[in-house]
Amino acid sequence: MVQSVQRRNFGRNQVLKPSAFYTPADEQEILQILDRHRGQRIRAVGRLHSWSDAVLSDDVLLDLRRLNAVQLHSEGDQLVAEVGAGCQIKRLLKELNRHDATLQSLGLITEQTIAGAISTGTHGS
Known part of the structure; x- marks a missing residue:
C-alpha cells in the first residue's frame, strides 16, 4: 500500500x-x-x-495492472481467452496472434486494459 x-x-x-x-x-x-x-x-x-x-x-x-494473466484454451473449434482485468489489450493481442487469432473489434489505444475497454465502452470505431 x-x-x-x-x-x-x-x-x-x-x-x-x-x-x-x-x-x-x-x-x-x-x-x-x-x-x-x-x-x-x-x-x-x-x-x-x-x-x-x-x-x-x-x-x-x-x-489492477498486476492482474494481467492471459489463458487461452480451446472449446470445440473455438479459441477462448480468459483475461485478467489488468491485462493490456496489446498483451492480449500478442497472445492471440500466437494462435492466429485477434479481437473482432479494436479501439485505437491498445495500452488500455481489457477491463477499462469494457467498462468505458470502447467499440472500435
Whole structure:
C-alpha cells in the first residue's frame, strides 16, 4: 500500500488523490483490501485512459495492472481467452496472434486494459 499518492489520467485532465493506493497481485489480496476498507468508497483503475471523472475518489484506489494473466484454451473449434482485468489489450493481442487469432473489434489505444475497454465502452470505431 502507498498512502496519499497523486495520480493523473492519460489525458492529464483528472487528478486522483486517494487516501490509499494498492496494486494487488491476486484475488486474495483484493479481498483483504476490501475487508480492511469496508464501508469506504473503493475504485478500481487500470491504465487511466478514461477522460471522464468517473474514477475520481478521495478514498481507496486499486490499480489492477498486476492482474494481467492471459489463458487461452480451446472449446470445440473455438479459441477462448480468459483475461485478467489488468491485462493490456496489446498483451492480449500478442497472445492471440500466437494462435492466429485477434479481437473482432479494436479501439485505437491498445495500452488500455481489457477491463477499462469494457467498462468505458470502447467499440472500435
